Amino acid sequence: MPTPAQLLSDAAAAIVTATGGTPLGSDYRDDLEKIPAGATRFALRGGPSAVDAGDSNVEYVVEAVELIVRHRLASPTAERAYTEGAMQTWLASVIDADFWRGLASAHEVLTVPSYEVAREGALVVVTVRTDVSVRPG
């Protein structure tokens, strides 16, 4: 039976494929690991945020998901080549509700994915947020 943990596991595998990046060693600390130039890493944070009882007698655990993708630019001045290029491709995937709805353990996307982009030194940091209910099995 799918669990919130299984949802995160499914999401991580799909994000690897979508972004070409790999998971960081920590989802919550950003002071432990160096990202090589040109590489992409991500943190995936999630936690049950509610129970959706809106479907007959079935209750669905809602998982609040926050995906933080960090791409280290090949050089600090190469920002636009990335943000107007490769970033567009994978971002189009993960902000599509179907990306999350298509996870084996997902039931429904309750909050349409949203995102924001920021620069931290040579990093382009993209944060995607959504709420996904877990399929009860």
Add this chain to the structure above:
Amino acid sequence: MSEWGGIFDRLIAIAQGAVPELATAGRTERGIRLAEKLNPGEFPHLFAYDPRDSVALLPQLQERVTTTVILLLVTRDETQEATCTKCDAIRDAIRADPTLAGLVESCHVSERTLREHPDVASRGAGLLVTAFREAS
């Protein structure tokens, strides 16, 4: 070439472009010594010295390095205005090359001062140059 050395050499070249008299051999140097020991033919004179790095850690162990160096322009038997004009020219030339030919992300003159003494015929115009770069 060391990182500091590259910055010094570029700043000296910029200063020589801004103040043509500094292009004469022996009128610029990396380091500092007493202006009283300069020969008359070595004026005006530019010293580039006292490099200092400070490092700020950014996320994912990135380092943002702030480098400061001092340029000291020493003139003798020149008016105050003439010295100030040379100092302006050096500052303006640094503004025109804010990456120091690609050595740093950005660079600017963050402080200027003019040192004068009533009993001494020389004046010293100091420029504190601050540069930023990503080191790793």
